[in-house]
Amino acid sequence: MELICIGLSHRSAPLAIRERLALPEPQQLEVLQRLAQAPVEALWVSTCNRVEVYLAAPTARLGRERVHAELRELGGAEALEHLYEHEGEAALVHLFRVASSLDSMVLGEAQILGQLKDSFERGQGAGAVRGEMTRVCAAAFSCAKRVRTETAIGRAATSMASAAVQLASKVFDGLRDKTVLVVGAGEMGELAARHLRQAGAGRLWITNRTLSRAEALAGEVAGVARPFEELLSLVSAADVVVTSTASQVPLFTRDNVGALGKGRKGRPLFMVDLAVPRDIDPEVGSLDWVHAYDVDDIQKFVAENAAARAEEAHKAGGLVAQEVARFAKDRALRDGMPVLARLRQRAEGIARAEVERTLAALGDDLTDKQKKSIEAMGRAIVNKLLHEPTARLRAVGPEGDGNRLAGAAAELFGLTEESGAAVPGTSPAAQAVSGGRR
Amino acid sequence: MSHSLVSLACHAYGLAALVYFAYLVRQSEVLATTGRVLVGGGLVLHGVALFALLGAQGGLPVGPAQGFSSLAFLLLAIFLALDVRYRRPVIGAFLTPLAVTVLVPGLLMESGPSPLPPAVRQPLLPLHVSLALLGLAAFAVAAGVGVMYLLMERQVRAKRFGLLFSRLPSLEFLDTLNRRLVVWGFIALSVTLATGAFFVSTAPGVGWTWDAKEVATVVAWGVFAALVNARIFAGWRGRRVALLTMAGFGLVLVSFLSSYDLSSATRGMP
Numbered sequence: 001m002e003l004i005c006i007g008l009s010h011r012s013a014p015l016a017i018r019e020r021l022a023l024p025e026p027q028q029l030e031v032l033q034r035l036a037q038a039p040v041e042a043l044w045v046s047t048c049n050r051v052e053v054y055l056a057a058p059t060a061r062l063g064r065e066r067v068h069a070e071l072r073e074l075g076g077a078e079a080l081e082h083l084y085e086h087e088g089e090a091a092l093v094h095l096f097r098v099a100s101s102l103d104s105m106v107l108g109e110a111q112i113l114g115q116l117k118d119s120f121e122r123g124q125g126a127g128a129v130r131g132e133m134t135r136v137c138a139a140a141f142s143c144a145k146r147v148r149t150e151t152a153i154g155r156a157a158t159s160m161a162s163a164a165v166q167l168a169s170k171v172f173d174g175l176r177d178k179t180v181l182v183v184g185a186g187e188m189g190e191l192a193a194r195h196l197r198q199a200g201a202g203r204l205w206i207t208n209r210t211l212s213r214a215e216a217l218a219g220e221v222a223g224v225a226r227p228f229e230e231l232l233s234l235v236s237a238a239d240v241v242v243t244s245t246a247s248q249v250p251l252f253t254r255d256n257v258g259a260l261g262k263g264r265k266g267r268p269l270f271m272v273d274l275a276v277p278r279d280i281d282p283e284v285g286s287l288d289w290v291h292a293y294d295v296d297d298i299q300k301f302v303a304e305n306a307a308a309r310a311e312e313a314h315k316a317g318g319l320v321a322q323e324v325a326r327f328a329k330d331r332a333l334r335d336g337m338p339v340l341a342r343l344r345q346r347a348e349g350i351a352r353a354e355v356e357r358t359l360a361a362l363g364d365d366l367t368d369k370q371k372k373s374i375e376a377m378g379r380a381i382v383n384k385l386l387h388e389p390t391a392r393l394r395a396v397g398p399e400g401d402g403n404r405l406a407g408a409a410a411e412l413f414g415l416t417e418e419s420g421a422a423v424p425g426t427s428p429a430a431q432a433v434s435g436g437r438r
Numbered sequence: 439m440s441h442s443l444v445s446l447a448c449h450a451y452g453l454a455a456l457v458y459f460a461y462l463v464r465q466s467e468v469l470a471t472t473g474r475v476l477v478g479g480g481l482v483l484h485g486v487a488l489f490a491l492l493g494a495q496g497g498l499p500v501g502p503a504q505g506f507s508s509l510a511f512l513l514l515a516i517f518l519a520l521d522v523r524y525r526r527p528v529i530g531a532f533l534t535p536l537a538v539t540v541l542v543p544g545l546l547m548e549s550g551p552s553p554l555p556p557a558v559r560q561p562l563l564p565l566h567v568s569l570a571l572l573g574l575a576a577f578a579v580a581a582g583v584g585v586m587y588l589l590m591e592r593q594v595r596a597k598r599f600g601l602l603f604s605r606l607p608s609l610e611f612l613d614t615l616n617r618r619l620v621v622w623g624f625i626a627l628s629v630t631l632a633t634g635a636f637f638v639s640t641a642p643g644v645g646w647t648w649d650a651k652e653v654a655t656v657v658a659w660g661v662f663a664a665l666v667n668a669r670i671f672a673g674w675r676g677r678r679v680a681l682l683t684m685a686g687f688g689l690v691l692v693s694f695l696s697s698y699d700l701s702s703a704t705r706g707m708p
Contacts, residue, residue, distance in 0.1 A: 170594055170603065173611040265673030268609070288677075297597045304599045 007052025013082035036128030048276035108153035143323035184245035450480030458530035470527035506544030512575035573626030580619035584680035658689035
C-alpha cells in the first residue's frame with residue numbers, strides 16, 4: 001500500500017480557501033466514506049490551519065484522482081491550486097511532522113495531536129481507517145509523544161491563544177481593569193480562557209450556545225458564564241473578545257458590531273477570531289475603534305516570534321527522521337520482504353559507523369548542534385538512497401517479480417539471512433497502538 | 439563657562455539619543471540605564487548652567503538662545519520623570535533627538551546675560567515665562583508621544599509585527615500618557631494666558647496688539663480646551679487626539695518662536 005497526503009494548510013492557502021473546506025462533521029464522514037472504498041483507506045484531518053486527506057491505496061494515482069474530484073467539488077478549482085501532495089516516505093514524514101506539531105502555526109502547540117486523534121477515531125468509526133492507516137497513525141502518535149518528551153518544543157511553545165493574549169497587550173496596557181469575553185467553550189475557547197485568566201483579566205465572561213458548557217469552563221477559570229442570547233450586549237460591554245465557535249456563518253458583522261459604537265464612546269475593542277470558518281466578518285476590522293485579528297494574522301505574528309524555537313524544531317526534525325526510518329523498517333518486515341529490512345539495517349549500520357568515526361576524528365571542537373547535523377545528514381543520505389529501491393520493491397510486491405527483484409538486491413548487496421540483524425520481536429507501531437492512544 | 443557646560447550637556451543628550459536608538463533595536467537593561475544616566479548627567483550640567491545664567495537675570499530667560507536652552511532642559515526633565523515613573527525607555531528614542539534639535543540652535547546663537555527692557559520688569563514675569571515654557575515642554579512631549587501613538591496604531595491596524603510593533607508601548611498607555619501631559623500643559627498654558635492678560639491690562643506701555651504670538655497662543659488655548667473637553671465629555675481618544683495634540687503643539691511653538699526677534703538673535707552665529 002502507498003501512503004499519499006493531499007491537502008492545504010496555513011502555509012499554502014489563504015484563510016478564505018481553507019474556510020470552504022472546513023466541513024461540519026456529518027459532511028466529513030460522507031466524504032470519507034466515498035474516499036475510503038476498499039481497498040483504499042482514508043483519514044480526513046481538518047483543523048483551523050489545515051485540511052488534509054491521507055490515503056493508503058494500492059497505487060498513488062488511483063487515490064489522487066478521487067481526492068482531487070472531492071476537493072474540486074467542495075472548494076472549487078481554485079482550491080486545487082493551493083494543494084500540496086506527498087507520496088510514500090515523504091507523506092509519512094509530513095504526517096509525523098504534523099502530529100509532532102512541527103508544521104503547526106504555533107510550533108510545538110499541543111492541540112494538533114488531540115485533533116489528529118479525533119480524526120483517527122472518526123475514521124475508525126466510519127470504517128475508513130483500517131489496518132495500514134491504523135499502523136501509520138499509531139507510529140505518528142508515538143513519534144509526537146517522543147518529540148514532546150525529548151525536546152523542549154512543547155515547553156517553549158505558546159498556543160494560538162497565548163499569542164492572542166500577547167497581541168492584546170499591544171492595544172491595552174494590561175488586562176487588570178478590562179472585561180474579557182470568550183465566545184465558544186470548545187477546546188480553543190478553553191485554552192484562550194486559561195491564558196486570559198493567567199494574564200490577569202479583570203472580568204472574564206464565557207458564553208456558549210450550550211450554557212452548561214460555558215458554566216463548566218467558567219467554574220474552572222474563575223469566570224462568569226453568560227447566556228449566548230445576550231452576545232451583542234456582552235460585546236458592547238467588553239474590551240477584549242476572543243471567539244472560536246463552530247458557526248458556519250460569521251457571528252459578528254460590520255452591521256451588528258458597528259451598531260454598538262455609539263454606546264462605547266470610542267472605547268477600543270480588541271477582537272480575536274480563532275475559528276475557521278471565521279466568526280468575525282473581515283469588514284468588522286474597518287471600524288476605527290475595532291482591532292480585529294483572524295487566525296492568519298496570529299500566524300503572521302507567531303512567525304515573527306518563531307526564531308527562538310528554531311533550535312528545538314531542528315532537534316525534533318531529527319527525531320521525526322528516526323521514527324520514520326523505524327516505521328519504514330517495520331513495514332518492510334511486515335510486507336514479507338525481509339530483504340528491505342536487511343538492506344535498511346545494513347545501510348543504517350554503515351551510516352552510524354561512519355558518523356561515529358567522523359565525530360571521533362573531529363574531536364571536541366564541535367557544538368552539539370553541529371554533531372546533531374552530522375548525525376541527521378547520515379540518516380538523510382540513507383533515507384534518500386533507499387527510497388527508490390524501497391518504493392520499487394514494494395510496488396511489485398513480495399510475489400513473482402518482487403521475489404526476483406528481492407533476490408537480485410540480496411545478491412547485489414550481499415544480504416544473506418545471516419548478515420542481517422535479528423528481526424525485532426514487537427514492532428514499535430504495535431506498541432504505540434496499545435500505549436500511544438488516549 | 440555656562441556655554442561650555444550646556445555644550446557638554448548637549449553632547450550627553452546626543453549620546454543618549456544614540457543609546458536610545460540602539461535600545462529600540464536591541465532591548466537591553468544596560469542600554470536603558472546608560473541612556474538614563476546620560477540624560478540625568480546632562481540635566482545636572484545643563485541645570486547648573488541655567489541656574490547661574492538665569493539667577494543673574496532675576497530668574498528670567500532672555501532671548502531665543504536661553505529660551506531654546508530652557509525648553510530643551512524642561513523637555514528632558516519631563517522625560518526623565520516619566521522614565522523613572524513608568525520605565526518605558528523607548529520613549530527616549532523619540533524625545534532625546536527632539537531635545538537635541540531644540541538645543542543646538544540655542545547653542546549656536548549668541549548667549550550671555552542681556553538687559554531687560556524696564557517696561558516689562560514685573561514681579562510676576564518669571565512665573566509667566568516659566569509656566570509658558572513648562573506648558574510648551576509638556577505639549578512637546580505630548581506631541582512626541584502622539585507621534586509614537588500614530589506609528590503604533592499603523593502597525594496594529596496594518597498587522598505589521600516588526601521592530602516598532604514589538605518595542606513601542608501599548609496604544610492605551612500612549613493615549614493615557616498623552617491625556618495626562620495635555621491636561622498639565624493646558625493648566626500651565628491657562629495660567630500663562632491669565633498672567634499675560636494681567637500684564638497687558640496693568641503694565642504701562644504694553645498693550646494687546648493682536649500680534650502673531652498673542653493670536654497663536656489664544657488659538658492654541660482654544661484647541662487644547664476643546665481637546666480636553668472632547669476627551670472628558672465625548673470620549674475622544676486615539677488617532678484624532680494625537681493629531682490634534684500635534685496641531686496644538688505647532689501653534690504653541692509658533693507663539694514661542696514669535697516671542698523673539700530671531701533675525702537679530704542670529705547675528706551672533708558663526
